Amino acid sequence: MRSMLTGDRQLIKELNVTAVITAIREHQPISRVGIAELTGLSKSTVTAITQLLLDADLVRETGSGNSRGGRRPTLLQLNPTARLVVGVKIAPQQVTAALISLTGQILNKEVEPLPDRVAEIVTTTDRLVRRVVNDAGFAFSPDRLLGVGVGLPGIVDPATGSSISSHFLHWQDVPIKRLLEERLGLSVYPENDANCFALGEYWYGAGRGASSLLGVTVGIGIGAGLILDGRIYRGPLFGAGEIGHMIVQRDGPGCACGRHGCLEAVAGDAAIVQYARLYKGEPAAYPGGREDVVRAAIAQDPHARHSLAEAGEWIGLGLANLVNTVSTDFIVVGGEAATQAGELLLDPIRSSLQRHVFPSLADRVRIVPAALGDEVWLIGATVLALQRFFRAPLAAAGTRARTRAQGGETGWMEQLGRVR
Amino acid sequence: MRSMLTGDRQLIKELNVTAVITAIREHQPISRVGIAELTGLSKSTVTAITQLLLDADLVRETGSGNSRGGRRPTLLQLNPTARLVVGVKIAPQQVTAALISLTGQILNKEVEPLPDRVAEIVTTTDRLVRRVVNDAGFAFSPDRLLGVGVGLPGIVDPATGSSISSHFLHWQDVPIKRLLEERLGLSVYPENDANCFALGEYWYGAGRGASSLLGVTVGIGIGAGLILDGRIYRGPLFGAGEIGHMIVQRDGPGCACGRHGCLEAVAGDAAIVQYARLYKGEPAAYPGGREDVVRAAIAQDPHARHSLAEAGEWIGLGLANLVNTVSTDFIVVGGEAATQAGELLLDPIRSSLQRHVFPSLADRVRIVPAALGDEVWLIGATVLALQRFFRAPLAAAGTRARTRAQGGETGWMEQLGRVR
DNA sequence: GTAGTTCGGTCGGCGACCGAACTAAGTTCG
DNA sequence: CGAACTTAGTTCGGTCGCCGACCGAACTAC
Numbered sequence: 001m002r003s004m005l006t007g008d009r010q011l012i013k014e015l016n017v018t019a020v021i022t023a024i025r026e027h028q029p030i031s032r033v034g035i036a037e038l039t040g041l042s043k044s045t046v047t048a049i050t051q052l053l054l055d056a057d058l059v060r061e062t063g064s065g066n067s068r069g070g071r072r073p074t075l076l077q078l079n080p081t082a083r084l085v086v087g088v089k090i091a092p093q094q095v096t097a098a099l100i101s102l103t104g105q106i107l108n109k110e111v112e113p114l115p116d117r118v119a120e121i122v123t124t125t126d127r128l129v130r131r132v133v134n135d136a137g138f139a140f141s142p143d144r145l146l147g148v149g150v151g152l153p154g155i156v157d158p159a160t161g162s163s164i165s166s167h168f169l170h171w172q173d174v175p176i177k178r179l180l181e182e183r184l185g186l187s188v189y190p191e192n193d194a195n196c197f198a199l200g201e202y203w204y205g206a207g208r209g210a211s212s213l214l215g216v217t218v219g220i221g222i223g224a225g226l227i228l229d230g231r232i233y234r235g236p237l238f239g240a241g242e243i244g245h246m247i248v249q250r251d252g253p254g255c256a257c258g259r260h261g262c263l264e265a266v267a268g269d270a271a272i273v274q275y276a277r278l279y280k281g282e283p284a285a286y287p288g289g290r291e292d293v294v295r296a297a298i299a300q301d302p303h304a305r306h307s308l309a310e311a312g313e314w315i316g317l318g319l320a321n322l323v324n325t326v327s328t329d330f331i332v333v334g335g336e337a338a339t340q341a342g343e344l345l346l347d348p349i350r351s352s353l354q355r356h357v358f359p360s361l362a363d364r365v366r367i368v369p370a371a372l373g374d375e376v377w378l379i380g381a382t383v384l385a386l387q388r389f390f391r392a393p394l395a396a397a398g399t400r401a402r403t404r405a406q407g408g409e410t411g412w413m414e415q416l417g418r419v420r
Numbered sequence: 421m422r423s424m425l426t427g428d429r430q431l432i433k434e435l436n437v438t439a440v441i442t443a444i445r446e447h448q449p450i451s452r453v454g455i456a457e458l459t460g461l462s463k464s465t466v467t468a469i470t471q472l473l474l475d476a477d478l479v480r481e482t483g484s485g486n487s488r489g490g491r492r493p494t495l496l497q498l499n500p501t502a503r504l505v506v507g508v509k510i511a512p513q514q515v516t517a518a519l520i521s522l523t524g525q526i527l528n529k530e531v532e533p534l535p536d537r538v539a540e541i542v543t544t545t546d547r548l549v550r551r552v553v554n555d556a557g558f559a560f561s562p563d564r565l566l567g568v569g570v571g572l573p574g575i576v577d578p579a580t581g582s583s584i585s586s587h588f589l590h591w592q593d594v595p596i597k598r599l600l601e602e603r604l605g606l607s608v609y610p611e612n613d614a615n616c617f618a619l620g621e622y623w624y625g626a627g628r629g630a631s632s633l634l635g636v637t638v639g640i641g642i643g644a645g646l647i648l649d650g651r652i653y654r655g656p657l658f659g660a661g662e663i664g665h666m667i668v669q670r671d672g673p674g675c676a677c678g679r680h681g682c683l684e685a686v687a688g689d690a691a692i693v694q695y696a697r698l699y700k701g702e703p704a705a706y707p708g709g710r711e712d713v714v715r716a717a718i719a720q721d722p723h724a725r726h727s728l729a730e731a732g733e734w735i736g737l738g739l740a741n742l743v744n745t746v747s748t749d750f751i752v753v754g755g756e757a758a759t760q761a762g763e764l765l766l767d768p769i770r771s772s773l774q775r776h777v778f779p780s781l782a783d784r785v786r787i788v789p790a791a792l793g794d795e796v797w798l799i800g801a802t803v804l805a806l807q808r809f810f811r812a813p814l815a816a817a818g819t820r821a822r823t824r825a826q827g828g829e830t831g832w833m834e835q836l837g838r839v840r
Numbered sequence: 841g842t843a844g845t846t847c848g849g850t851c852g853g854c855g856a857c858c859g860a861a862c863t864a865a866g867t868t869c870g
Numbered sequence: 871c872g873a874a875c876t877t878a879g880t881t882c883g884g885t886c887g888c889c890g891a892c893c894g895a896a897c898t899a900c
Contacts, residue, residue, distance in 0.1 A: 009432075009885085009886055009887055009888095010887095011427060011435075012427035012428060012886095013888095015427035015431075016426050031848090032848060040426055041888085043848070044851095044890080044891095045887080048849095067845095067847095067897055068845085068847095069844085069845050069897075070844085070846025070898070071845080071895065071896040071897055072846085072847080073848090164780075233648075235632070235748055236631050236632045236747060236748055236750070237747040237781050238747060239778065239781060240746055242744055242778065243744075243745055245778050249670065258779055259779070314670075321667055321741060324659070324662055324663075324666050325660065325662060326745070327656060327658060327662070328657070329655075329656040330656070356679065358659065358665050358679075359677060359678055361659060365657075429856055429888070430856095436856085452878070453877075453879075461857085461858095463878080464880075465857060465858075467880060468857090484878095487876090487877075488867095488876080488878095489868080490864095490866055490867070490875080490876035490878065491864060491865040492877085493879085842899100842900090843900085844897105844899080844900100846895100846896085846898095847894105847896080848894095848895085848896105852889105852890095852892105853888105853890090854889085854890105856885105856886100856887100857885085858884085858885080859884090860881100860882090861881085861882085862879100862882095863878100863879085863880075863881095864877100864880095865877085865878080866878090867875080867877095868873100868875075869871105869873095869875100870871105870873095870874105
């Protein structure tokens with residue numbers, strides 16, 4: 001029997017405790033009064049909740065701040081290693097694990113090559129996670145470890161934590177969450193890698209402070225993760241953001257997915273190389289593939305530049321379509337190709353986006369390069385575990401929940417009188 | 421100072437009262453025990469809350485149900501006219517207002533031609549709303565009337581309730597919410613018309629029971645409203661769903677919006693007529709425009725049919741792109757052209773969608789015709805006011821709120837001990 | 841030195857929930 | 871056909887998290 005959202009005291013407490021923790025995380029060092037002002041909670045409630053957090057050693061008092069004309073405030077700070085999270089990235093070539101603090105710092109990191117079979121991947125991941133914790137000098141305990149975020153290519157079912165399908169890993173319905181949880185004894189949060197990228201940039205990178213964010217990765221494939229109101233948006237079919245297979249050219253060139261005219265087919269690594277060879281008129285040019293093309297473009301090769309511009313034109317069109325239909329206003333571009341090519345790719349994307357987006361929106365869309373580099377995947381993956389602790393930056397209130405500040409407008413409920 | 425989401429007793433009460441009302445609305449007639457099972461609330465709480473609703477005459481006891489082996493249950497039903505809402509549609513030619521009950525029944529309806537100037541439109545709307553309430557024999561009182569939902573073309577800012585821009589009405593930054601509220605003394609909820617269509621079909625039409633829904637209207641323009649987890653998704657720029665200006669053909673035919681290759685330009689009414697004339701080889705054929713083309717298609721005219729098929733092909737491609745990127749699984753198609761042409765248009769759309777959507781998603785997307793006819797706009801508009809009362813069907817829990825059924829998994833909070 | 845301000849803590853009360861016990865009104869079965 | 875059992879709904883007492891009011895400590899300003 002499905003159960004509707006209802007509230008009880010526990011809900012209130014969870015709401016308020018996470019509000020306090022989040023206020024501390026985002027504004028530390030901060031006083032109790034500061035928290036009260038920020039959250040709208042009363043001073044007494046803040047006192048009580050911070051006491052709980054102090055008892056649990058999640059928060060520490062760290063000296064006192066400047067007086068505002070009276071008693072000096074006691075400042076509170078998060079204890080970043082009171083709890084820890086582990087981020088894992090499963091890529092086509094290798095597995096990486098990193099131990100990460102509550103403030104997003106990487107404390108330890110290790111890599112191993114990716115085995116072939118699923119069972120071995122699980123074993124390798126298990127070993128890496130344990131090693132990365134133990135070698136940093138922490139006990140491997142569920143009390144200390146909030147969980148393990150796992151970024152991997154392909155579509156993941158958020159309910160079961162199964163990898164529904166992953167082209168690159170040749171997976172189909174692999175219950176990766178269950179497999180890893182059985183081995184590790186920790187909560188495991190598998191997630192699409194583009195979503196991890198978007199989450200990482202949203203919490204700690206270029207997207208801090210944005211209300212929503214589209215994180216685009218350009219490389220062999222073209223992927224995107226969509227953050228709406230602080231949470232990953234997956235959609236009912238769990239494939240949201242799969243921009244690489246948006247069809248931008250009806251009856252266009254064939255794609256690995258079996259259809260024609262996908263964005264990936266006209267702007268992915270392979271297409272970039274193909275364009276460059278075509279423009280140059282040498283079918284064997286750029287033997288090193290996309291890396292060669294970008295290197296040549298940086299060295300002023302006009303054919304290579306033209307090729308990047310063409311890919312950027314298509315990507316910009318695809319992004320414009322997403323902006324037109326999803327109405328998002330902040331785009332972060334990363335991934336290998338984008339990182340290597342920088343403005344040589346970003347500039348054509350930007351100009352194409354401007355031309356193709358709905359005119360009245362054109363000047364309200366920001367598009368920026370990724371800020372976090374290669375570790376964004378790991379950090380983003382851990383956010384999934386952290387969200388049990390912290391509320392997303394700027395997280396919108398739930399469905400109907402009032403934020404205390406505005407208050408009014410509801411009204412009608414008061415007419416009902418008191419219970420009993 | 422921004423205030424974070426926090427909870428207090430009032431929040432709990434609001435949550436639970438709306439849960440109870442919603443349970444009654446969706447499952448009436450229903451017993452108190454039934455509500456308790458449905459919501460997860462205790463019997464005693466349900467008793468208390470239903471007592472409040474009975475006192476307010478929002479709910480009535482209507483006999484008793486069948487025994488399940490013990491005392492017979494007392495059945496509760498909503499009093500559909502305990503509160504009323506008014507739906508308004510501002511279309512390019514006319515203004516319509518309808519008085520609607522809590523169960524979505526139209527009690528009274530009136531139409532007037534659309535005046536030119538904004539001030540006159542406000543006056544006309546004010547008059548219509550008052551008349552539609554008074555003529556039905558109800559007092560025009562804010563206590564009785566929950567509010568007025570207003571559907572209109574163009575982009576609406578949900579925060580201020582201003583019409584940011586409306587092509588068809590030639591509006592730019594019209595504070596329609598404020599203007600109407602000053603006249604009416606009621607809460608006014610302006611909303612994009614495609615969103616109203618989607619909301620109406622979601623609550624009362626073809627989309628009942630879906631978790632998310634994409635409502636597409638095909639006519640002069642092509643629009644769409646997106647319902648995610650029971651709520652309208654507008655996006656940071658408030659233009660979400662503007663599928664009509666998705667670019668499906670790079671450097672394609674010019675569009676009224678100033679760009680090239682928009683879906684509307686290759687599949688709107690004008691394009692349909694253009695195709696038909698081209699196929700037939702008579703530039704002056706089908707003088708009655710799209711209506712003539714569809715009539716001819718129904719009468720087996722091959723050129724007209726081919727023209728609808730071509731438009732459907734493009735629309736299916738556009739929808740496939742939305743499915744690919746937003747990962748929605750349920751599409752309702754309505755609007756004048758779709759209503760008139762029926763399967764002649766829907767069939768090509770369906771087949772094109774199947775071919776263009778990401779293969780693994782193809783058999784999981786449902787696409788159906790609208791169920792509600794012309795009044796969907798009015799009914800959908802009133803949902804906006806009703807949402808203060810009812811929770812959306814299947815509404816997902818707020819950001820972090822637990823639904824009681826699953827319960828577990830949070831865990832860590834319990835370790836904190838009790839407040840004080 | 842005194843008055844005023846700010847910070848943080850304590851205490852009592854409130855109110856919404858829940859569980860347990862109870863009443864009410866059926867059904868089942870020997 | 872009556873006792874035992876079931877189910878529906880109410881009442882009552884208990885719990886717990888929040889809030890407002892008040893207080894002392896610590897600091898500034900004059």
